[in-house]
Amino acid sequence: MKYIKRALLFIFLLSSTSIAQRTVSATAMGSFALLGYSTVTRLADLNFGDLILGQATIVLPTDAQAAEFLFNGSANTAVQVTITYPSTLTCGSNTMNFTMPNKPIYNTIPDATTAVEFKKKTGGTATTSADGDLYVWVGGRVRATANQAAGSYSGIIDIVVVQP
Amino acid sequence: MKSFCIIFFLILTNAVCYCQADLTVIKINDFSFGTDFGGREKRIDHSDNGAAKFQIQSKNETNVMITVLLPRFFTSTDETARLPASFTERSAAWSTIDDVSSRISFDPRQPLSLSLKQNQVIYIWIGGTLHPSRSQRTCKYSGSITLTVQILPRN
Numbered sequence: 001m002k003y004i005k006r007a008l009l010f011i012f013l014l015s016s017t018s019i020a021q022r023t024v025s026a027t028a029m030g031s032f033a034l035l036g037y038s039t040v041t042r043l044a045d046l047n048f049g050d051l052i053l054g055q056a057t058i059v060l061p062t063d064a065q066a067a068e069f070l071f072n073g074s075a076n077t078a079v080q081v082t083i084t085y086p087s088t089l090t091c092g093s094n095t096m097n098f099t100m101p102n103k104p105i106y107n108t109i110p111d112a113t114t115a116v117e118f119k120k121k122t123g124g125t126a127t128t129s130a131d132g133d134l135y136v137w138v139g140g141r142v143r144a145t146a147n148q149a150a151g152s153y154s155g156i157i158d159i160v161v162v163q164p
Numbered sequence: 165m166k167s168f169c170i171i172f173f174l175i176l177t178n179a180v181c182y183c184q185a186d187l188t189v190i191k192i193n194d195f196s197f198g199t200d201f202g203g204r205e206k207r208i209d210h211s212d213n214g215a216a217k218f219q220i221q222s223k224n225e226t227n228v229m230i231t232v233l234l235p236r237f238f239t240s241t242d243e244t245a246r247l248p249a250s251f252t253e254r255s256a257a258w259s260t261i262d263d264v265s266s267r268i269s270f271d272p273r274q275p276l277s278l279s280l281k282q283n284q285v286i287y288i289w290i291g292g293t294l295h296p297s298r299s300q301r302t303c304k305y306s307g308s309i310t311l312t313v314q315i316l317p318r319n
Binding site: 031032 | 187188189190191193194195196197198199200201202206216217218235238247290292294296298299300301302303304305306307308309310311312313314315
């Protein structure tokens with residue numbers, strides 16, 4: 001009986017302790033979705049200058065007159081670049097054929113002379129710099145016919161960059 | 165035999181006290197930092213809708229100590245990427261009513277002691293800041309906050 005009493009007393013004390021230290025908890029879950037930060041900026045238009053009637057004029061991607069774009073997104077990331085060209089330049093109702101004889105080029109620094117060609121004329125995969133930069137240059141070819149109407153001809157080159 | 169009965173009675177009394185010391189902690193809201201781009205901090209204040217919200221209720225008058233287990237990082241779903249999280253002395257607040265104007269700020273990194281009256285309800289809100297870098301991997305991240313309430317011995 002003596003041992004039983006001691007045991008019960010011990011249980012009581014233990015139970016008292018459990019009251020003093022009783023804890024309850026609840027957990028809240030947090031969430032956040034991170035989007036890839038990106039911008040595309042047109043740094044320069046493609047400029048053929050004044051044309052000579054009956055002759056083709058070509059601007060290479062490495063030329064100073066080439067169109068230049070700057071993509072800025074996630075660092076050191078492979079991105080997919082797609083470039084869309086117009087088939088003609090227009091001046092009111094007059095048109096002039098536009099073609100793309102050379103593949104566009106890209107670089108992680110603003111230097112076209114050390115740039116690398118995309119695999120296709122419509123672009124391809126390229127990797128951004130540690131700052132997330134990617135420069136793209138685009139050239140083109142136009143031919144003014146012998147009886148081409150005078151005027152200022154223009155078209156739109158679209159660039160789409162997708163980063164995963 | 166008599167003393168045995170007394171001790172047995174004490175145990176029963178104690179058991180009854182234990183049952184009556186009802187303390188509940190309920191998570192009312194998870195916390196959400198929403199969606200954003202990398203390279204800039206994403207902060208939610210305790211007063212924002214995205215803050216975590218808890219409710220504490222005690223049936224009895226009691227002293228409690230509240231501790232918060234805060235995440236140092238949010239992790240990607242596949243747990244391979246980590247996003248640093250931080251909390252300040254003003255990231256959390258408590259109130260006896262569910263109202264912004266009556267909130268009292270506290271530091272969730274430190275224990276908070278409160279005295280609860282009988283059947284009193286306490287609300288706790290917790291915000292924080294995430295620090296995604298420019299090179300942070302683009303994906304969904306998650307983390308958790310665990311609020312623990314401990315009943316303190318009465319003086």
